[in-house]
């Protein structure tokens with residue numbers, strides 16, 4: 458386990474390594490950012506988006522919350538989204554879910570003991586209700602859990618597509634393309650669920666018939 462001092466010590470080592478490799482590295486980084494990607498992931502400590510994709514500083518704008526939610530009324534995610542699209546001109550927006558997600562698990566079990574996060578997870582519970590038939594056809598609880606993680610990602614990509622920010626961007630041009638992926642903590646692999654959603658026709662086809 459890392460204690461707090463280790464974090465600062467590791468930071469010094471990292472900064473020294475980068476500077477040794479390229480003495481101009483931080484000076485160039487300080488000049489600004491032009492990331493091509495916005496990634497929206499879960500706050501889970503096992504899903505470090507930059508680390509697992511090899512995205513370096515300056516390459517990925519990131520927003521994380523419990524269960525990678527994109528609420529149409531969440532000023533936080535909307536602010537990030539608008540800034541990423543209108544100021545940074547990101548080309549791709551990815552929603553990254555992960556198997557074993559505690560937030561999705563809580564919605565799956567319908568437990569009410571986590572506090573405020575129970576309110577936060579209302580949309581995942583809706584996704585579960587909407588797809589209850591498909592989920593019921595799966596034999597094992599683990600398969601139902603995995604599938605709800607995937608369905609949650611698809612619904613969050615649809616929520617993204619429906620935001621005025623993305624709608625306006627699509628009217629003006631092609632970007633951003635929306636993507637959904639799921640990370641498997643069990644093998645470290647990020648798998649694509651849906652890619653290249655860049656118009657309403659594709660967005661309409663995101664969700665399997667409930």
Ligand SMILES: [Zn+2]
Nearest residue numbers: 499501558559
């Ligand atoms: Zn999670």
